[in-house]
Amino acid sequence: MVVSNLTQAVGFFNYLLVLANRLPGDAATHRPPQRHRTRRPRVDTDGRMPAGMSGLDRDIGHLSVPSVRMPGMMTPIHADGFEQVALCRDEETGLRSVVVIHDTTLGPALGGVRMHAYPDEDAAVVDGLWLAEAMTLKAAAAGLGLGGGWSIMIEAAELIVADTDPRRADAVAARHGARVVAPEAAPAVACDVLAPCGLGSVVTDQTLPWLECRIIVGGANNVLATPAHAAMLQARGILYAPDFCVNAGDLIFLEEQLLGHDSAHAEARVRQVGVRVAEVLDRSRRTGVSTADAATELARARLRP
Ligand SMILES: NC(=O)c1ccc[n+]([C@@H]2O[C@H](COP(=O)([O-])OP(=O)(O)OC[C@H]3O[C@@H](n4cnc5c(N)ncnc54)[C@H](O)[C@@H]3O)[C@@H](O)[C@H]2O)c1
Ligand SMILES: CC(C)[C@H](N)C(=O)O
Structure with missing residues (x-):
């Protein structure tokens, strides 16, 4: 947009x-x-x-x-x-x-x-x-x-993709009409949403000054190199959707299988991921803590005896 x-x-x-x-x-x-x-x-x-x-x-x-x-x-x-x-x-x-x-x-x-x-x-x-x-x-x-x-x-949306395996990047680009950039250039691409979905540690001291996105939301685990990077993103005005909230779908699905639930039940629970993320973002807005801290607080509250 x-x-x-x-x-x-x-x-x-x-x-x-x-x-x-x-x-x-x-x-x-x-x-x-x-x-x-x-x-x-x-x-x-x-x-x-x-x-x-x-x-x-x-x-x-x-x-x-x-x-x-x-x-x-x-x-x-x-x-x-x-x-x-x-x-x-x-x-x-x-x-x-x-x-x-x-x-x-x-x-x-x-x-x-x-x-x-x-x-x-x-x-x-x-x-x-x-x-x-x-x-x-x-x-x-x-x-x-x-x-x-x-x-x-x-509304116009442009999709830009990067993968260390160029064949994968090209295949996605061909299927969705996307533009391919080199993986090392991806964090610095000017965009609305940056979605790290390969390895973690995408937000580091080195990449942080180069980020030109408004939102970071991706499937990779451990997107932030350290917890401190959450506050740094907040200071830069970049909204970070915490990875372990966003990418919980597979884990939810696995528990559903262990519990013997059918796929409709599993899907309904996976769809709650968006609700949880919204709760985290709302908590961050209300309290001023980073989104990562808000998510960690919610998770730790369940771990307390
Ligand atoms: N698969 C899941 O259900 C799931 C769930 C939660 C989290 N995750 C996390 O998501 C990430 C990806 O998992 P996956 O199952 O999709 O793996 P995958 O191996 O199927 O796909 C990862 C892709 O990322 C590419 N890649 C690797 N390093 C890269 C880099 N530096 N830059 C650009 N591309 C790179 C790989 O070539 C590959 O195409 C991992 O961090 C994983 O732990 C996966
Ligand atoms: C390990 C599994 C449950 C999944 N890839 C995850 O990280 O959530």
């Missing part, structure tokens, strides 16, 4: 929709509204329904308040039955977005903002079209003086 400030980003979308409402045919292609559509919207860009929409998307605001920010580049897209559709790119933030005005017969378009990691821009456009049209119908059915619109924020 390249947007540093979500509020600013939502404001940017608000501005785009308000702008599109005000500038018929200027910022985007204007088409006469076509009501009572029953067929799927057609887009010029080989539209497909987005894959994997369930649970991953977030609707993060409404389009109602104009922002003072100016949009970057807006490219009009023709879509049958839609008044205006534009693909937008903000150079400053790298943000890509879609703004859709479906129908303003009854009033100005009002809709939401959805943030989602779409497989491509076409999928984002198609999702925006469906959502905007739904808003038109919702407003009309409710007897409101509003039209339908929607704005989409396209």
Whole structure:
């Protein structure tokens, strides 16, 4: 995700929709509204329904308040039955977005903002079209003086991989479209999430000054060279998810096998890993201790007689 400030980003979308409402045919292609559509919207860009929409998307605001920010580049897209559709790119933030005005017969378009990691821009456009049209119908059915619109924020994630075995790194890169870097360069890569999943001792006195990530969460045991490195990460503002909380899945699964539980029971317990990690992060936030210390305190509390 390249947007540093979500509020600013939502404001940017608000501005785009308000702008599109005000500038018929200027910022985007204007088409006469076509009501009572029953067929799927057609887009010029080989539209497909987005894959994997369930649970991953977030609707993060409404389009109602104009922002003072100016949009970057807006490219009009023709879509049958839609008044205006534009693909937008903000150079400053790298943000890509879609703004859709479906129908303003009854009033100005009002809709939401959805943030989602779409497989491509076409999928984002198609999702925006469906959502905007739904808003038109919702407003009309409710007897409101509003039209339908929607704005989409396209989340982009880049995967970078490293492995001491180059064949393994290449295989993962080919399968997931990732970029390969040398293992010794991996800790210094600028990224949101650094996931050490090979050997431990990734955070050391030597690597610490070079780390350019926001979060460290990985499967390897003993990611920190020493317990003291937890506080150093905290001082650098890097969130560390303690390894022995994060990577407990295999151990949980093994105990489940020993206890003779079925796989559904085991999976349910493994899924609790996220809950435990959230508890640890919350304890760290509340008390000010490092996340590693918070996790150790929780574990030791169970060991006390
Ligand atoms: N497998 C599990 O269920 C499990 C559970 C908890 C913790 N862990 C820990 O996770 C780590 C990996 O375990 P695994 O089972 O996935 O092992 P694995 O051998 O299947 O995979 C490790 C991978 O890391 C690569 N590697 C080794 N050193 C590296 C380095 N310095 N830089 C980049 N890549 C490197 C190896 O080439 C290999 O591809 C270990 O620390 C292990 O103790 C594993
Ligand atoms: C040893 C086993 C349980 C697993 N690899 C772990 O470290 O959790």
